[in-house]
Amino acid sequence: MTSYEAHFKVWRGDAEGGDLRDYQVEVNDGEVVLDIVHRLQATQAPDLAVRWNCKAGKCGSCSAEVNGRPRLMCMTRMSVFTRDETVTVTPMRTFPVVRDLVTDVSLNYTKAREVPSFVPPEGVAPGEYRMAQVDVERSQEFRKCIECFLCQNTCHVVRDHDENKPAFSGPRFLMRIAELDMHPLDAAADHGLTRATSAQDDHGLGYCNITKCCTEVCPEQIKITDNALIPLKERAADRKYDPLVWLGSRIRRRGQ
Amino acid sequence: MTNVERHAYDVVVVGAGGAGLRAAIEARERGMRTAVICKSLFGKAHTVMAEGGIAASMGNVNPHDNWQVHFRDTMRGGKFLNYWRMAELHAKEAPDRVWELETWGALFDRTPDGKISQRNFGGHEYPRLAHVGDRTGLELIRTLQQKVVSLQQEDFAETGDYESRLKVLQECTVTRILKSGQEVAGVFGYVRESGRLFVIDAPAVVLATGGIGKSFKVTSNSWEYTGDGHALALLAGAPLINMEFIQFHPTGMVWPPSVKGILVTESVRGDGGVLRNSDGKRFMFDYIPDVFKEKYAQTEEEADGWYTDPEHHRRPPELLPRDEVARAINSEVKAGRGTPHGGVFLDVSTRLTPEEIKRRLPSMHHQFKELADVDITAEPMEVGPTCHYMMGGVDVAPDTAEARGVPGLYAAGEVAGGMHGSNRLGGNSLSDLLVFGRRAGLSAARYAAALDPAARPVADQAEIDAAAREALRPFNGPEQAASQDTPEGAAGGAQAPAENPYTVHQELQQVMNDLVGIIRRGPEMEQALERLASLRERAGRAVVEGHRQFNPGWHLAIDLRNMLLVSECVAKAALERTESRGGHTRDDYPEMDRTWRKVGLLCTLTGPGAQAGAGAGADADSAADARVSVERRPMDPIRADLLDLFERDELLKYLTDEELG
Ligand code: SF4
Ligand code: SF4
Ligand code: FES
Numbered sequence: 001m002t003s004y005e006a007h008f009k010v011w012r013g014d015a016e017g018g019d020l021r022d023y024q025v026e027v028n029d030g031e032v033v034l035d036i037v038h039r040l041q042a043t044q045a046p047d048l049a050v051r052w053n054c055k056a057g058k059c060g061s062c063s064a065e066v067n068g069r070p071r072l073m074c075m076t077r078m079s080v081f082t083r084d085e086t087v088t089v090t091p092m093r094t095f096p097v098v099r100d101l102v103t104d105v106s107l108n109y110t111k112a113r114e115v116p117s118f119v120p121p122e123g124v125a126p127g128e129y130r131m132a133q134v135d136v137e138r139s140q141e142f143r144k145c146i147e148c149f150l151c152q153n154t155c156h157v158v159r160d161h162d163e164n165k166p167a168f169s170g171p172r173f174l175m176r177i178a179e180l181d182m183h184p185l186d187a188a189a190d191h192g193l194t195r196a197t198s199a200q201d202d203h204g205l206g207y208c209n210i211t212k213c214c215t216e217v218c219p220e221q222i223k224i225t226d227n228a229l230i231p232l233k234e235r236a237a238d239r240k241y242d243p244l245v246w247l248g249s250r251i252r253r254r255g256q
Numbered sequence: 257m258t259n260v261e262r263h264a265y266d267v268v269v270v271g272a273g274g275a276g277l278r279a280a281i282e283a284r285e286r287g288m289r290t291a292v293i294c295k296s297l298f299g300k301a302h303t304v305m306a307e308g309g310i311a312a313s314m315g316n317v318n319p320h321d322n323w324q325v326h327f328r329d330t331m332r333g334g335k336f337l338n339y340w341r342m343a344e345l346h347a348k349e350a351p352d353r354v355w356e357l358e359t360w361g362a363l364f365d366r367t368p369d370g371k372i373s374q375r376n377f378g379g380h381e382y383p384r385l386a387h388v389g390d391r392t393g394l395e396l397i398r399t400l401q402q403k404v405v406s407l408q409q410e411d412f413a414e415t416g417d418y419e420s421r422l423k424v425l426q427e428c429t430v431t432r433i434l435k436s437g438q439e440v441a442g443v444f445g446y447v448r449e450s451g452r453l454f455v456i457d458a459p460a461v462v463l464a465t466g467g468i469g470k471s472f473k474v475t476s477n478s479w480e481y482t483g484d485g486h487a488l489a490l491l492a493g494a495p496l497i498n499m500e501f502i503q504f505h506p507t508g509m510v511w512p513p514s515v516k517g518i519l520v521t522e523s524v525r526g527d528g529g530v531l532r533n534s535d536g537k538r539f540m541f542d543y544i545p546d547v548f549k550e551k552y553a554q555t556e557e558e559a560d561g562w563y564t565d566p567e568h569h570r571r572p573p574e575l576l577p578r579d580e581v582a583r584a585i586n587s588e589v590k591a592g593r594g595t596p597h598g599g600v601f602l603d604v605s606t607r608l609t610p611e612e613i614k615r616r617l618p619s620m621h622h623q624f625k626e627l628a629d630v631d632i633t634a635e636p637m638e639v640g641p642t643c644h645y646m647m648g649g650v651d652v653a654p655d656t657a658e659a660r661g662v663p664g665l666y667a668a669g670e671v672a673g674g675m676h677g678s679n680r681l682g683g684n685s686l687s688d689l690l691v692f693g694r695r696a697g698l699s700a701a702r703y704a705a706a707l708d709p710a711a712r713p714v715a716d717q718a719e720i721d722a723a724a725r726e727a728l729r730p731f732n733g734p735e736q737a738a739s740q741d742t743p744e745g746a747a748g749g750a751q752a753p754a755e756n757p758y759t760v761h762q763e764l765q766q767v768m769n770d771l772v773g774i775i776r777r778g779p780e781m782e783q784a785l786e787r788l789a790s791l792r793e794r795a796g797r798a799v800v801e802g803h804r805q806f807n808p809g810w811h812l813a814i815d816l817r818n819m820l821l822v823s824e825c826v827a828k829a830a831l832e833r834t835e836s837r838g839g840h841t842r843d844d845y846p847e848m849d850r851t852w853r854k855v856g857l858l859c860t861l862t863g864p865g866a867q868a869g870a871g872a873g874a875d876a877d878s879a880a881d882a883r884v885s886v887e888r889r890p891m892d893p894i895r896a897d898l899l900d901l902f903e904r905d906e907l908l909k910y911l912t913d914e915e916l917g
Contacts, residue, residue: 014805030512030628042758046809047802051297053478056518056623058394059300075626098449099806109298113418117406118361126355127314130370136363140388143363143395147299183361 003028004083008036010048011090014099020088021045027078033089034062034073037101049100057219060148064101065090070150070217092153093160107165108149111173114203116195118180121187135184142179142228144220145172151214151224157207168204171214171224177203178228181235196235205232260724261454265291265423266704267697268443268458270430270485273301274393274689275669275696276464277400278353282697283462284407284422288704291456292404293425293445295480299401302466302478303689306393307521307619309375309385310690311683312350316371318382318566323347324901325381330684331902332547333379333577334647334677335838336853336910337498340894341654342675346684346691353690354386360406362399364388376526379577379681390521390619396686428454430484431814432723433461433492433665436713440492440664444715444723448811451804453724459712460700463489463650463659463667464693468502471819471826472643472773473765476508476519482815483822485671489650490821490884494659496859497673497889499648499822500829501839503680504774506581508642510599515627517642520602520620522682524637525574527616528563528607531585532636533593533600540573543584547909548576563607579679579838582641586774589640599640605633641774645680647839648829649673651858657696664703664713668696678838730757730800730813754799757813764791764819772827777843781831788827792820824884825859832857832886850912856889 006027009020023044025036034052041048053059055074062073067081067088081087095103152170153159169177180186181195188195199205210233212225222228267283269276272294283290294301313326326347331338354372358364364386365373374383388395408418415421430445434455442457465485469477486496507520525531533539541559544552552573553559559572574581585600595601604613610633614621617632624630624637650667651660657672659665669689676684771784795816800809835849836842863883893915899907907916 028513031514032627035514041808042756042762046756046758046800047807049806049808053296053300053302053480054305055478055515056305057626058391058619059296059304059478061296061300077626102449102806105297113405113408113412117402117409120359126352126359129355129358131363131366132370133366133368133373136366140363140365143388143398144391145398146304146394180361183363186361 006036006078006081006083007086008040009086009088010037010040010101012045012048012100013097015097018097018100020090031078032074033066033071033076033078033087036078036087037073037089049098049102051102058146060146060219063092063148063150063153065092070154072148072150072219075219092149094153094158095149105149108147108152108170108172111169112176114169115173115176115180116188116193116198118183119187119191119193121185122190124185129185131184138182138227139179141222142175144222145175146220147172148219150217150219154213154217155208156211156213157204164204164207168207171208171229174199174203174205174208174232175222175224175228178232181232196232199232200236205229205236208233259453260720261452262457263291263454264457265289266458267291267460267462267700268293268456269462269464269697270443270488271301271464271466271669271671272296272298272424272426273303273464273466273669274396274400274686275693276301276462277397277404278690278693279462279464279666279668279697279700280422281400281403281407282694283701286698286701286705288701289421291423291425291458293428293430293443293456295429295448296427298424298426299397301397302480303397303686304394305476305478305519306396306686307390307519308377308523308526309387309392309683310350310354310396310686311377311380311384311681312354312386312687313347313382313384314351314354314372314374314386315382316367317374321382321384326350326384327898328901329380330681331677333681333684334679335848336677336894337837337856337891338677339654339674340892340898342692343677344898345654345695346675346688349691350687353687353694357396357399357690360399360403362395364395375523376575377682378522378525378575378581380683385526385683387523389615390523390617392686396689429811429814430488431727433488434715434719434723435492435662436715438493438661438663439713440662441713441715444720444727446727449806451807451810453727455715455720457712457714458704459707460664460666460704462657462696462700463665463671464669464696465671467646467670468819468822468826469643469646470815471764471768471823473769474508474517474641475643476505476517477643483646483818484815485667486646486649486825487818487821489659489662489665489667489671490825490859490861492662492665493861494662494665495651496648496825497651497856498678498829499646499673499825499859500833500857501647501678502643502826503578503645503647503839504582504641505644506578506585506641507602507639508644509623509628510595510638510640511597511628518623518627519642519644520637520639521617522578524602524604524617524620527604529574529602529604530572530607531574531581531600531602533588534595535593537593539588539593539600540576540581540584543580543587544573544576545580547906548580552576577679577681578644579841582774583841585639585641595638597638599638601636602639603636605635610634643769645685646670647673647676647678647680648825655695656699657692658699666696666700668692678840727814730798730810731804732799752797755794755797757795757798757800757809757816760791760795760798760816761812761819764788764816764823767791768823768826772823772830775841775843776830778831781827784827785824785831788820788824795820821884828884828886829857829859832888850910853910854891854912854915856891858887858889859884860887861885
């Protein structure tokens with residue numbers, strides 16, 4: 001086992017402001033950035049605030065930016081950096097800072113609530129659901145999402161554009177709409193809700209210009225843009241082929 | 257004195273994992289205003305770590321399965337120490353709980369005829385686990401989370417407020433159950449983000465806080481698993497049962513050191529993974545205990561045949577219950593047949609194609625590639641035992657999940673004891689969360705609804721003040737801490753140095769790992785108890801820097817109380833039980849003893865701190881001085897029709913001759 005001293009810069013502060021602090025800290029074989037943050041807590045900075053849970057890339061708590069790249073700290077191996085490289089850890093930029101590496105991600109919970117839930121099919125009793133594996137697989141891919149919110153943090157529509165936040169649900173929740181839209185038994189349409197159209201009209205799908213930055217940072221390697229957003233756009237466009245429907249939705253959007 | 261916010265609800269659920277959310281959904285659906293309090297963000301609970309599946313005898317893959325077979329497997333797995341009534345309810349209700357998830361939007365993997373697919377798992381006679389790849393826990397949490405949101409949307413449509421009937425208080429910690437006389441009156445806690453203190457008045461409280469793994473050094477558990485609910489119950493006067501039984505999962509990662517303990521799902525073995533030692537020998541054949549001899553393959557050929565033709569072959573011994581496999585791995589490593597990093601080899605690459613592995617075990621593939629540079633489609637993993645699950649917990653009434661002795665207190669999931677006896681089968685945890693989470697929420701709602709709203713118990717102010725002092729104590733120096741009028745505080749003296757909570761925690765983990773771990777010995781556990789006493793005294797002097805806003809050092813200092821209390825229960829109960837059974841292995845008493853099956857060990861608190869909450873003026877400050885005592889309680893005899901499900905020959909291995917009549 002070999003160990004060395006690494007140079008870390010960690011953003012310390014709160015909503016009022018803060019700055020990068022320098023730390024010299026021990027690094028051992030096989031460690032990840034979160035291990036180093038924990039070592040800082042135990043030895044030099046007991047009040048350094050950080051979120052984490054599983055330390056195995058499964059809960060999506062430990063999102064931050066490492067050398068400017070949005071990542072899970074528990075899945076960022078120290079071996080990807082050279083020994084003399086300074087490792088800079090900052091909180092996610094798109095969300096307001098609470099303290100140190102902890103941000104206020106409540107926007108995401110607000111957006112989650114705005115997506116109408118799964119509508120169970122009428123007349124199908126529990127235990128009677130029948131779906132083919134190929135049909136559930138598309139939605140299953142999106143349900144791998146660990147809600148790390150790195151895609152939300154990265155998407156340029158809201159990164160540095162607070163003004164777009166009210167109208168735009170972001171890739172994670174547009175993908176949630178796609179997931180429900182592709183659910184073989186979702187009965188929303190029977191109740192007058194066309195999910196794809198609603199993504200366009202109520203959740204800001206139109207802001208997305210398919211740059212795929214969200215897909216690039218997704219630690220679950222979900223093809224957010226290709227498999228969720230583009231098909232959703234196509235479905236929304238199909239619905240809007242009817243010029244009257246199309247006109248109606250344009251007017252509504254301007255009126256917002 | 258201190259500023260304390262105050263809210264009121266009908267039902268408060270502590271914990272937002274599978275059991276907590278299922279309880280909250282039930283309470284809200286029964287019309288109760290319900291609050292859920294959780295230490296992490298909503299949707300991040302430890303349940304997401306569960307990989308394998310939910311055990312439920314739906315019979316989708318093998319039509320011979322039914323609740324009786326599931327009940328039998330559960331009792332065998334727990335070596336008959338289970339609360340049989342819980343095992344019965346669990347086996348009967350699990351299928352409904354799984355099907356219900358589908359109506360809330362869950363998407364399980366499917367069989368060719370479109371039903372929910374079920375996979376094999378250790379100790380289950382038939383393929384029984386509903387699953388989604390190896391991320392079933394995530395699916396469970398997300399489905400329950402989305403059901404909560406859906407109820408909130410209904411409430412919004414009706415009242416204009418999403419949170420009018422069901423509120424999630426995330427990133428909050430509960431430090432005390434408040435009582436009025438014997439009855440529950442609410443909870444005391446703090447907001448982790450701001451450090452603000454709060455009281456919630458509520459006549460019914462459901463504990464769903466999970467386990468205790470963070471008292472051990474090598475564990476698959478997250479930081480949240482500090483035994484909070486166990487300790488809250490004890491401090492509120494509710495006894496804990498079966499605390500000596502801790503499941504060491506046989507397969508945790510062993511390398512690199514920073515991920516040591518992280519879980520490697522049992523599905524790897526269920527899907528065909530085999531265990532080998534450094535000689536390349538498939539050693540599990542040497543470790544099939546007598547009670548399981550008839551059920552498991554004796555040769556590699558027979559075991560290999562089972563994967564394709566289970567009707568005509570017996571199961572491979574890799575799929576023995578977890579306690580057996582964990583002990584076997586431990587013995588191999590001790591005998592010098594371990595891997596370079598002190599584990600054994602687990603290999604699935606020789607049975608499945610790379611494509612199949614990536615499809616069936618995607619997160620294992622990812623985890624090993626990212627964290628250990630190991631490609632499990634081409635090479636074996638190195639694995640070893642890791643502290644995984646607490647079988648013991650709050651002593652509850654099987655049907656209602658009510659904690660004995662404390663009206664208004666309920667417990668479900670890992671924090672509740674009894675259901676799994678001395679050892680839990682894989683897959684029975686997620687089903688336990690759903691079955692008993694629902695029952696706890698239902699009972700809590702009925703209890704709260706039956707109370708006269710004008711006559712609800714109200715927590716005593718002195719008790720609230722004491723809880724506030726206790727929570728803020730780590731910000732004071734050791735002088736103030738020592739100024740309590742307890743003899744020990746005085747003896748500690750003003751000179752006693754301040755302690756770093758991180759250091760105390762690390763030492764606690766080392767003590768439990770080394771002295772009360774997978775293989776136990778009397779003198780070591782006595783030594784552990786001495787060490788725990790000194791750690792408890794030092795924890796009383798833990799001091800934290802900084803302020804109350806999101807301060808992890810402070811949070812840990814508070815959690816230490818719980819971890820120490822629970823560790824003491826484990827060590828004391830383990831010392832008392834002079835036999836080996838399930839998740840309790842004594843080197844000095846290696847045999848299972850039928851007379852011990854009739855005995856449950858009950859942990860309670862005695863001493864000055866034990867009475868906090870018992871009445872006016874009770875003082876939470878002295879919690880550190882409470883002592884755990886262990887008493888023996890006879891187990892209820894198993895109902896005759898349930899005994900009839902087993903062959904007499906098998907029962908004779910577990911039950912005494914008198915019991916069988
Ligand atoms: S693809 Fe769309 S959602 Fe994703 S980052 Fe680009 S604009 Fe944002
Ligand atoms: S889609 Fe991917 S990046 Fe976005 S929240 Fe989910 S897991 Fe994170
Ligand atoms: S701690 Fe769970 S994803 Fe990093």
